[in-house]
Amino acid sequence: MSKRVSFQHSRRPSLSRVRGAVVAAGLGTSMVLGAGAAFAAGTAGAPHTASLISNGTADSVAAQAAAQGKAAKAAKAERAAAAKKTAAWRIPVAHYALSASFGNDGSRWAHKHSGQDFAVPVGTKVEAAHGGTVVKAGPNGGGDGPAYGNAVVIRHGNGTYSQYAxxxxxxxxxxxxxxxxxxxxxxxxxxxxxxxHLHFEIRxxxxxxxxxxxxxFLYKQGVTV
Known part of the structure; x- marks a missing residue:
């Protein structure tokens, strides 16, 4: 009898340990499952987050491309303006003083003065007022008469001519x-x-x-004498 009771008492702690183990196992399982569920939830949300990141990156790239396109367009416009300025009309000499003007009366010409005179020292560089093709160059006014001395006439693409005498x-x-x-x-x-001086005409x-x-004429081309 005492042995049976002793046997039963000896089994109770064992059952308690088993139950404790089962409970612990259950808690562990729930914790594992909970962590797995949380991971699954995070994974499930990842595509949405990735979508937001992807959209943000796309917007950034588009904005950068637009800015670069705008900068390229501005640079192109600047180059075009510079090219236009280079090809524009200009005054044929630098550091001058104005003397006889168009339409003036004077004893040095038979009719009213036909151009604008720029008083400059002998040897001053004379530049083409606009791009074109030389059609006259030489003494005797290039063919216009001895009053002009050595002269040059340039034909321009807009149907005008410039003369330098x-x-x-x-x-x-x-x-x-x-x-x-x-x-x-x-x-x-x-x-x-x-x-x-330089005698300058537009013809x-x-x-x-x-x-x-x-x-x-030059004023209409944006050039102030």
Whole structure:
């Protein structure tokens, strides 16, 4: 009898340990399952998060591309403006003083003055006022008469001509293509001239008698004399 009781008492702690183990196992299982559920939930949310990140990245790339495109467009416009400025009309000499103007009366010409005179020292660089082709170059006004001395006439693409007279030296030849600002001659005091200067005309033909007011013409091209 005492042995049976002893046996039963000896089994009870064992059952308690078993139950404790089962409970612990259950808790462990629930913790594991809970962690797994949390992981699963995080994984389930990942595509949405990735979508947000992906959309944000796409927007950033698009904004950057738009900014680069805008910068490229601005640079292109700047280059075009610079090219236009390079090809624009300009004053043929630098550091000048204005003397006789278009339409003035005077004893040095038979009719009213046909151009604008720029008083400059002999040897001053004379530049093409606009790009074009040389159609006259030489003494005797390039064919317009001895009053002009050494002279050059350039034909321009817009149907106008520019003339440069009283030169000391001519650096271009007939048929040569020149750019705006290119050196074409040196100023002088040749022909019917009372002092060193450049006589400058704008014409509607290459010949004498077709001159228009060069200062007004240049002003319309954005050039102030």
């Amino acid at each position: 009283h030169l000391s030296k001519i650096d271009v030849r007939i048929g040569q293509t020149v750019k705006a600002g290119q050196k074409i001659a040196l100023s002088g005091n040749t022909g019917n001239s009372s002092g060193p 509607t033909t290459p010949n004498y008698g077709s001159a228009i007011n060069p200062v007004s």
